[in-house]
Amino acid sequence: MTADTPDAFELMLAMRRFNVESDRFVERFAVEHGLHRTDLNAVVVILDAFTAGRPLTPGELGAELNLSPPATTALINRLEQVGHVERRRSTTDRRKVEVVLREQAIRLAGQFFAPLGRHLTSVIEEFSPQERQVIGRFLAGSTEATVTARQEAGS
Numbered sequence: 001m002t003a004d005t006p007d008a009f010e011l012m013l014a015m016r017r018f019n020v021e022s023d024r025f026v027e028r029f030a031v032e033h034g035l036h037r038t039d040l041n042a043v044v045v046i047l048d049a050f051t052a053g054r055p056l057t058p059g060e061l062g063a064e065l066n067l068s069p070p071a072t073t074a075l076i077n078r079l080e081q082v083g084h085v086e087r088r089r090s091t092t093d094r095r096k097v098e099v100v101l102r103e104q105a106i107r108l109a110g111q112f113f114a115p116l117g118r119h120l121t122s123v124i125e126e127f128s129p130q131e132r133q134v135i136g137r138f139l140a141g142s143t144e145a146t147v148t149a150r151q152e153a154g155s
Helices: 008-032 038-051 058-065 071-082 102-123 129-151
Strands: 086-090 095-102
Touching: 008 038, 008 102, 038 058, 038 071, 038 086, 038 095, 038 102, 058 071, 058 095, 071 086, 095 102
Parallel strands: none
Antiparallel strands: 086 095
């Protein structure tokens, strides 16, 4: 490759550095709020479900995080104890329970992650719409490749 165009190995190194720095940033939030990494992953899964407009049951949360039912219950209990989530009866099927983020959790995460969002947005805005399409395809493909590798590894 040319000096201006990284090859696959160089891109993978750059992705690894980004992942490490992103993990360090997220870990800081976890430490400040007394959360485990799995707790943070759960908050993201719950937030994504909320953003998509779909309710999330404890069973679905556990399946998404690859947790046993007892581990899922312990996770939800921890998040409830610190005020980040609550269990609510489904409005469409009262037999079901849904896990919902509380406003406090959304507000705390928003305050902490807003600076990162601003910095990443400024980087994204440096690229043309066509370049953003390529980046989007690259990120989607990278995510899919990671999911496939995880599934092949048996998790």
